[in-house]
Amino acid sequence: MTETTQTRTPDSRPTGGLSAQYQPGEVEQRRYETWVSAGYFTADPASDKPAFSIVIPPPNVTGSLHIGHALDHTIQDTLSRLKRMQGFEVLWLPGMDHAGIATQNVVERQLAGQRLSRHDLGREKFVEKVWEWKAQSGGAILGQMRRLGDSVDWSRERFTMDEGLSRAVQTIFKRLYDDSLIYRANRIINWCPRCLTALSDIEVEHTDDEGELISIRYGDGDNAIVVATTRAETMLGDTAVAVHPDDERYRHLVGTEVELPLTGRRIPIVADEHVDPSFGTGAVKVTPAHDPNDFEIGQRHSLPSITIMDERAVVTVPGPFEGLDRYEARPAIVDALREQGRIVAEKRPYLHSVGHCSRCKTTVEPRLSLQWFVNTAPLAKKAGDAVRDGRVTIEPAELAKRYFAWVDNMHDWCISRQLWWGHRIPVWYGPDGEVVCVGPDEQPPTGDGWRQDEDVLDTWFSSALWPFSTMGWPEQTPELEKFYPTSVLVTGYDILFFWVARMMMFGLYAMDDVQPFDVVNLHGMVRDGHGKKMSKSFGNVVDPLDWIDRYGADATRFTLARGANPGSDVPISEEWCQGSRNFCNKLWNATRFALMNGVTVEGPLPDKTELSAIDKWILSRLEHVIGEVDELFATYEYAKVCDTLYHFAWDDVCDWYLELSKPVLASENAGTTQRVLGHVLDQLLRLLHPVIPFVTEELWIALTGGETVTKAAWPTADKELIDDAAEEELAALQKVVTEVRRFRSDQGLKPTQRVTAALTGLGNVGIDTHEPLIRSLARLDRPSAGFTATATLAVTGGITVDLDTRGTIDVAAERARLEKDRAAAEKELAQSRAKLGNDAFLAKAPEQVVAKIKDRLATAEADLTRIAAALDGLPTT
């Protein structure tokens, strides 16, 4: 980065104490503390205002703020601040989930450093340790959220393991149990042999991995059948071979038995519809205890299930392979089979889909075990219907398809985890096989032989209750009364299944069919400046705190929001963040300029009759922008909100309105413009505040002397201020100024070099009164006696600028410029002529379109005439 140089003498006019550059570091912490201590973010359930509520998708207690959170929170904060300004009673409720596996892993790793395992401590002591860890090191993210500016209600911070939320968990468990929507069964589940716990389907990530495909001959002679498998080691647990019933190759073998090699067991050959005859040899080995599909086949054919591995995926079958883990057992077994001449084919590498634990990436081992499940079908049906019948809207709507695909085909949800950190399953088992589910106010059975289920619940089980458990459910609280259902859930589309579906299921179930949120606003994943996924191995991960340190929270937020187009991922790069920082600085300096020039927000806007066309124009533009921003927010178009405000602020306000206002502000007639500029900046800062809260707060207070922009009223569009005539005038003015500037640039005239020029034809477009302004912006002096033009500019609209460039002009440059203009005009002319020469076009195109083309043709013709004249007037050399 280059050092900035300050060569100008400091301006002595009052600046409201604003330095020449915005320094976010000096503003952010101070402002945030003021906001929180003033209670601006504290929600009042007794308020008369309409409610707007968001519960934060609870981050993991072990986690820290990553760029995905930063995006998610920026959106939530933007909505919260917007609604607060719009007069809603806003609750944005913060908190964290207890992250069963992740947190237990962290603490176990700590213990391992002292050569201890959780079993050395025992369950009670271990859980105490985890709470200690949470108190000391957990929840780093909460502090980081303050850096980002999150306007959450800290007085209502919640944690999924809190007493109240735990009570909610037990309540819902008991209800579901009593409604037979929770059951315990022996099923094939996803097992992580490292975390030593069951996982739900969506905690498993599938990747295409290189493995091997081994074809093994079972049986001998006429009876032989060849099966293909990627998991040869599981053959020890085979209890059948399956073929497709229509497969001619094997029809004669169905119903017979073969000997399973290495074991001496005889297993049947069964026919099953689900076998794919085109895979491998068309015959598959069936291992019901170690493969979900095989388990199904086993069920259909009443096959026994033989578990051949323990919870660490170590072979337990007595014999030569006992004690080998699954990856040692595989080659050993293949070797043994090869020695027997039973290996028919070996394919390596063989690419196939493999499931991994989403926490630790260990390959998941399908495992037959006794677990608790939620019977999701009836719950999922309602969750789908709530979206189908419009009670809940998914934004963007295209993602609803994915939602339906999930909820309409949901498997039962395995909710038991073999962990100690979490909500323990409230079920007691008696000495005579009794099973008692205990509700929150009930006493568990006591006496000999009674024991509680050892497992805890999936973290997502408690997270699914978050929209109402955080508000005090199952008590009927004022918070629930006021703020449930929540207004919107903001989260990444990758969380659609984790969050949205499960919160919908439980919310509708627990809250008498009232949905947990009205709108689901899904955003994409944050990617790097080339659209690549961020990953540590790529080294392209952005730390939002680093950006906040170097560019400010506002710049970081603006960069994220500006990339957040509905449904698509959000690319960001440091250069763009610099641009956002620059934008904040631009606002800073525009306000600084305004303060140096005596702007005011006092009193009503001057009457329209007192306003100049310039003032009317910027007010008209402002009204358009307010309307656009409202529409864009209503459709969750954050990127376009940012874009609209960026261009209004930078182009309209700074590049044109401020420049045009300079001569007025320096004159005796500054009053009106001082008031209008004050108004425009006041409104602009309000409009930007939801996205970039810090700099707008600092500037708005400096500008208005008000208490805080966080509570200022959101601008409302006033159609009375829209002024088409003023907008047309300004467009014409801009055109003239830009044309002169282009000429000057092409001619290599220094910006400081004033040029004498005569302007004619301004009255054609009604901008003759703006001649002084045009001269000011284009740096043109009035002609004096003896003025002779050395060049002539023809501007669309019949305006002519005759310039005296004091000496020679660069004829070649000027000719090139005119030739370029001519080419453009000729292209325009040809296109319009072609259209107007087409009878079908004239007959079928709408009138306005035809009129527009005619107009374009006329303009092109007039331009060509003027350009030709200018070219003719050039000296020939």
Next chain:
RNA sequence: GGGCGCGUAGCUCAGCGGGAGAGCACUCGCCUUACAAGCGAGGGGUCGCAGGUUCGAAACCUGCCGCGCCCA
């Protein structure tokens, strides 16, 4: 294998039936008393390919090619 989405300027993306746009990058000229984190001007695209619909297609339809994601 099933489903969804995307290919528009060097990069990242808007536009989704009537004149090809933005930000950044690039070129040229500037300390023009708010801002060099700035100002002014400029260059740059047969809108993936091929058909079709239409007076008119970047946009709608079909096919193909390439890329990505989700599910199995």
